[in-house]
Amino acid sequence: MQGSAQVTAPRAEEQRITISHAGYNRAWAVWIADRLEGYGWQVSFQRWDPPIETPLAEALSDLLLVEGRILVVLSDWYFKLGPRTDQEWNEALRTVVAPHSRRFAAVSVSTSPMPTASAAFGGTTELWGLGAREAERRLVRLVGAFDAHDPSLDTLAGVRGARFPMELPRVWGGVPRRNARFTGRERLLQEIHDQLQGAEPGAGVVTLLGLSGVGKTQAAAEYTHRFASSYDVVWWVAADQRGTLRQGLAELAPALGLSTGHEYGERLRAVGDALRRGDPHVRWLVVLDGADRPETIDDLVPSGPGHVLITSQNRDWDAYNTHLLSVPVYQREESVAFVRRRAPRIGRSDADLLAETLGDLPLALDQTAGWLNDSTMTVQEYVAMLRDDQDIEVGLRVAADFDTSYPTAFSILLNRLRETVPEAVELLRLCAFFAPGAIPVQLLREIPAERLPEQLVGLMSDPLRWNAATNRLVQYSVIQWDPPNAEDEPHAAGTIHLHRMVHQTVRSGMSETDREIFSRAVRHGLSAADPGTPTDTRNWPAYARIVPHLDSSGALHSRHTRVHRLIYHCLHYLYVAGEYTAGIHLVERAERAWRELFGEEHPLMSDLASYHASMLRAVGEYARTERINRGLLARMAAEGRAESLGALRVLEGLAADLRGLGRYQEALDASERVLAGNLDLIGEEDFRTLNARSNLAVTLRLLGEYRTALAEDRRTLQARRELMRARNSATLSSETAYALDLRLLGRYSEAQSLQEQSVEVHRAVLGVDHPQTLSAELNLALCLLRAGERPLAHDRLADLLERVERVLGERSPLTQQIATCYSFVLRAHGRLDLARTLGERTVRQYRQALGPDHPYTIGTLANHALVLRAAGEREEALDLNEQCLTRMTEAVGPNHPWRLGIALNLSADRNIAGDVESAAELSRDTARRAANNRGLGREHPLTLSCKVALATDLRNLRQRAEADKAEEDALSGLISTLGSQHVHTVSARARVRPFWDFEPLIT
Structure with a gap:
């Protein structure tokens, strides 16, 4: 003391x-x-x-x-x-x-x-x-x-424990103001507290589940305020859309004092890492409000020592490692207490009658009691109005005993507002043509004055009138209002939150003429907010704010060219941001709307189909996208546009489809035509030409032409670094492609050096879970593996597989690629059961998606044969590899590196089976083909591995002189290219027979 x-x-x-x-x-x-x-x-x-x-x-x-x-x-x-x-x-x-x-x-x-x-x-x-x-x-x-005789003290009870209630947590953001009328829910709040405080680190996630208007958000807000002293960080984020959730989480970075730039992805990554580590604060609470689509945001739910509280109407959260707590309507005594706090003039019996009429629904009670308190109307008169209404709109039935609906009850409130602050109702009608949930006020401000309904022009330009209208809407709980964060959003204007029930009710009560007026205004505002460059990651937050509102605004049914351009930009954003599922949903809705508006043959449909194909291709729907693109090319040819830039873009998509389907020579022909056409029409330095050159390199790589692919990728990388900024996503993609070529050529240290630096920039610019970042990290993990750092590669691949399954699902092409690589690393670590399970899964999914004769199906079967051999099932391994060699030869030809790798493995199987002459014959042929392969060359690790295998087989035939010569050449080459201490060199010196793992490549 x-x-x-x-x-x-x-x-x-x-x-x-x-x-x-x-x-x-x-x-x-x-x-x-x-x-x-x-x-x-x-x-x-x-x-x-x-x-x-x-x-x-x-x-x-x-x-x-x-x-x-x-x-x-x-x-x-x-x-x-x-x-x-x-x-x-x-x-x-x-x-x-x-x-x-x-x-x-x-x-x-x-x-x-x-x-x-x-x-x-x-x-x-x-x-x-x-x-x-x-x-x-x-x-x-x-x-x-x-x-106390001395009233002055410096310290009383010594070391501090619980936080003084007048002090907020050190970081506090986005939390709604505390509801001074909050009533009841004591048992629920205690359950939330007990579940979170009793959870193991990393498992503290609770979801409040309930219907619209039941008070999930209010309960979460009350928990946040009531238990704030338990936390150092409290951060509230709207989670109704993936884009707004990503933006809200990214904004936590400066609040935590994290050292990041202004890049969107960098902030998001830094926040995820800081929360996971509990650094700088272990005691944190993140609230995800309105998270009704768990399948789209589950990967964004923070993990670590802190707590996550989710509000949702979607019971599917039960499958996402969270504890569900149901939020029912009020118990009757809670309803009565709430009504009497909300409207002191209402007596107990009238409060009971009102609660019964409105089915104890908190939102309806809040709104209705609020204006009844200011009204001369009695509760009995109000209930009689509801009972006598013969034109009841379809909506939520708020009490079984009365023929009423929430829209009917809410219309009385709107009439009251219209009598006092009519502009508040007009503002509400405008908001109803944005999506329910979070509406950035900045989007309202983007609406040109000449496009606003006449009754709103003055409101938007007069802060006093604006405040009067919004305050009245907040007063009656019609909207929630979040002011802007002055530090992180210097140009923002706050956020209006509109409940789904309110949104639906307001829209349903409008005439067709008014709907068109208000929706047209919102469409103009969204178009005005379009940054115009969806490839720039700095613009992604803006697009994340726009995309949720396209449907509600009527943008998909617009005939305006500027709105069409906005939709294209949003689709492009969703594609480059890796939001493929959301992109497919948007493009399919747009196709339905435009087909109805313009007909199947309209040029707009062609452009939309190209976006649709790109999204589907990203999730592995190659056969479907081939049909789309061939149909588009046929239509363009019939219209005389076969040589246009538009046709070249479709042909480029077709080349990607063919690559995905394993038809590499056809893809090469198409890729070469695209590049030649772009060079002729727009020149070397246009970004479309660079894309075509990059795609040509992808095709060459799949054909095993690694050296030629390297030359094309080096040229593209240099041009993109000069013409685009170094942190541009296309430039970063070129870095990964170039590093991949280097690795496939055996230049492991060069590849690793380039990829390590590139991965850090990927994570900062695009975010830790962006598909392009995951691809870059996969290449880095394989660089580490080839460099002999197997434990580190294993850990990275395990982490990558968990992340990619969360982000893209189990069946995406990138997931399959990572799973294949992880399975052969597991085998190398001796974890045969898990390697076998994962390997069989990839074989099965490749067979289902691409067919039994696709190179990826055959290659993963060859990997499975290695697992069988390691498990002692040698005859089965031999038979399977014999089949794989025949089928891979038919698929890609006798000299492709994939076929040579399978031959390397098969020669070992034959040797083990005692067929040493056949093994030596196959090894000799494989070594010769590898040495003469222009994509590999005599010093390539695969070529040298084939020589090591040949030396083993020759030694078994007692042809020692030739064996020694082959071994000497192999060791000399390995020392020259990889170094004397590299794992491959050491293994060769110890006469450990090499093997080859099949690795699916990016298509």
Whole structure:
């Protein structure tokens, strides 16, 4: 203990103290308990929430049953739960507390006036508005644990424990204001707390599940405020759309003080890493509000030592490693208490009638009671209006006993608003043509004044009128309002949150003419907000804000050219951002709308089909995309556009389809035609020509022409670095392609050096889970593997497989590629069971997606043969490899590196089976073909491995001189190219027979 004052423990007979508090004031109770325990008190808690039917005097008398003293935390919440009147309280305090004043003490943590009989408590002190030290000084004096002759102290109870309730967590962002009318839910809030606090690190995820308007968001907000003292970081993010969730998480980076640039992906990656490590803060809470599509955002849910709270209507979260807690409608006593807090003029019986009519639905109660409190209409009159309405709109039935719907009840509120602040209703009608959920006000501000409905022009340009309208909508709980974060969003204008029920109800109540006026205005605003360059990652947050609103605005049914361009840009953004599933959904909806508007033969449909093909190709639908692209080429030829740039773009897509289908020679012909056409029409330095050259290199690589592919990729990389910024996604893609060529040529150290640096930039610019980043990290993992760092490669591949399955699913091409590589690394580590399971899965999925004769199906079968051999199933391995050699020869020819690799493995199987002459014959032929292969050459690791295998087979035939010569040549080549200590060199020197793993390549 420090300081000059003397602190004494309480007397033995008074060592126990019970803190009685309303749930709303839990943070105060925890802090008080923490302070008192520092002075030797034994503290227990009693949450004050007596049933409404229990007389107040009886409930207070029950407090006297505890041992020791009773400390009451006084606030408006303590007195008004129920709620109870001041008269009831004064009578109960005089009856129960006054005769036992020595056992009672009280602290006030509210600025609200207390009942006059509060003086009955033996001692009362005010803690609200004080600093932590002064509050503690008053507290210990109150309970008599402080023997102070010197009022000045520097330290009281020593090391701090619980956070002082007047202090916010160190990082606090996006959290809605605390609802001063929040009622009930005590059991739910305790369940949330118990589940999160009792979870193992990394498993603290709770999802609040319930229907629209049931109060999930309000419960999450109350938990956040009530338990804020448990956290150092509290961050609230709208999660109704993947783009807005990514943006909200990225904005946490500067709040955490993370050293990042302004790149979107870099911030997102840094936040994920910081939360996962618990650095700089272990105690964090992230709230994902309105997360109704778990399949699109599950990979973005933070993991680590902190907690995640999700609100959703979607029960599918049950499959995503989260604990579900259902949020029901209010219990009747909660409804009555809430209505009476919301509308003090409404009596208990009327509150019960209103709750029954509205089915105890919190949102409906909140909105209805709010304006009834200001209205002269009685509850009975209001209920009669609902009963007598013969034109009930289809909507949520809010009570089984009454023929009412939420839209009908809400229309009365709208009429009330229209009488008082008509501009608020017009603003609400405008918002109804954005998507429900988060609406960035900046998008509203982007609407040109000349395109706004006349009644809104003045509102948008007058801050006072704007504030009056939005404040009234907030007052009646029609919208929620989040102000902008001045530090992170200097140009932002805040966010309006519109509940789905409100959104649907407002739209359904509008005439067709008004719908067109308002939707046209929103479409103009979205078009004006289009940054215009979807390939620039700095523009991705803007597109993430726009995409959710295309449907609701009617943009997909617009005939305006500018809106069509916006849709193309959004599709391009979704493609380059790796959001393929969202892109497919958008393009399919656009196709349906445009087919109805313009017909199947309209030129717009051709462009849309190209985007559709790109999205489908990214998820491996090659046969389908080939049909699309061949149909487009036929149409263009019939229209005389066979040599146009548009036709070249479609032909480039067809080449990619053919690569995916394993028809590499056809793909090469198409790729060469595309490059030649682009050179002729637009020249060497256009980005489309560079794309064509890059795609040609991909085709050459699949054909085993590694040296030629390297030359094309080097040329493309140099041009992209000069013409585009170094951090451009296309430039980064070229870096990975060039590093891949280097690795396939055996230049492992060069490849690793380039790829390591490129991966860091990928993660910073595109984000840690972007498909292009995952591809770059895969190449780096394989560089590490070839360099002999097997444990590190194993760990990286394991992490990559988990991430890619979360982001793209189990069947995506990239997932299959990573799974194949991980399976052969598992085999090398001796984990044969897992290697076999994973390998068989990739074989099965390649066979289903691409057919039995695709090179990838055959190659993964060859890998499976290696697992069989390692497991001692040698005859099965031999038979399978014999089949694979024949089929791969038919698929890609006798000299392709893939065929040579299988031959290398098969020669070992034949040797093991005792067929040494056949093994030597195959080894000799394989070594000769590899040495003469222009894509490999005599110094390539595969060629040298074939020589090592040949030396083994010759030695078994007792042809020692030739064997020694082959071995000497192989060792000399390995030392020259890889070094004397490289794992391949060491293995060859130890006469360990080499093997080859098939690796699917990016198509």
